Amino acid sequence: MNPVILEHYKHPRRHGALAAPTVRRRDVNPFCGDEVTIDLLLANGRIEDAGFDGRGCSLSLAAASILLDNVTGRPIDAVRRMSSDDMLALLDMEIGPIRRKCALLPFSVLQACLAEEKNGHE
């Protein structure tokens, strides 16, 4: 097992719901039933705070921990421009086509959060 993934799985950063999130989204991985909920606090064009909850394998939950740690404090527009490959690069490990779905679940929920926020303002 990848020690960084294991460390984030056992001691996740940004774990738990936010008290007053600007936006909250939940999604499931249809291949295994895993689910991740992400809360974002958005202000001044930035992700001011982020939290997640869910049930899943070490890869999907560690990916949430690593991703939210990375994006907190960053401009929303920059995070919106992140690609799936950027997400996989954050994990810095070899991931096969089946586990990619685990690794990308939190990323897709995060992007859905930001899309919802954008639609809400337009």
Next chain:
Amino acid sequence: MKTTTLDRAAALRADFPILARKIGGRRLVYLDNGATSQKPEPVIRTLDDYYRFHNANVHRGAHTLSEEATTLYEQARLHIARFINAPSDTQVIYTSGTTESINLVANTWGRANLGPGDEVLITEMEHHSNIVPWHILRDQLGFTLRYVPVTDDGLLDEDALDDLLTERTKLFSFIHVSNVLGTVNPAAELTARAHAVGAKVLIDGAQSVPHMPVDVQALDADFLVFSGHKMCGPTGIGVLYGKRELLEAMPPFKGGGEMIRDVKMSGSTWADLPHKFEAGTPPIAQAIGLGAAVEYLTGIGMAWVHEHEQELLAYAYPRLGEIEGLRILGPGPTRRSGLISFILDDVHPHDLAAVLDQAGVAVRAGHHCAQPLHDRFGISASARASFYLYNTPEEVDILCAALEKAQDIFAF
């Protein structure tokens, strides 16, 4: 455990070239047979020979190769018919697999026979392939879909059947052996009860036909469906068996070449069974390959395959049960097939599969295409070890050791 059974399994391993593979430097312990089985040399050679020496389209042309390909294709059908004791090979329809077989019945028999006020009965332990086609059809035709509950022990609630099976029930479609719980359902008894109220019966044999003797006449099944790739055959080929009068009355499923008798500008008439349901160029090599698989299994004897898997189960069930924090899903070892699904405290099934893979052990992790069943037991996913004729007790030991290692890695 009888040494004769084990010696035979050990000898049979030599027939499966892939079992010599190493995974990350370790011997492959293949325990994902419920998903697909490995292929023996005679099947691989049959496919190779077909493409090398006999390849042509079937039932078309009058050249030597076409005659040879057609003969092989139809001989395979005969072997398969004998394998399930079908009264005639014309009642063996080639499909792409169990899923297509069920969709065929839903879209032909179902469309002709189901409407508002009618009921289709399935069970809580069905694979998605025996749920979703009925969801789609129900939304179009307006019949009611009902489910036989599953008990906490992982058995069908047979008491509930009295209320669920009524004169409104037009079809009872159930899984013979659960791909998650391993439960062996009493198919002949269930079929008799359905017939008593006038319902037709479809038996999903995807997890039974590869592992035990299955006799469609003894079961009195109206339809039996199964897949080739789970029983030593190639992917892309499966079977729909049906009673003659039902198949004859059913309209075609797909239109195209091969399935017609006569085509005019004004309309078409259909070919006789089984070709009425085999539109277009069929999976020829795959059908011939399945024929070879069935010959291979017949040579070994399905009674032996079943006995061997039961012996492995009798060995594995208590061994797994000894692992602290491991919970086995489904019934005790006497009413189940040779597969065991389980959850392990603090280790997600995906993580478990990943750690086992590092030990060379291949198992399935996820909801096994049976989400309603996992919901029933309040879990999102499980891990499954499923045996076949080539597995050995040593492999069970390797599995158990790897499970304990996974617990160490993920302990909080």
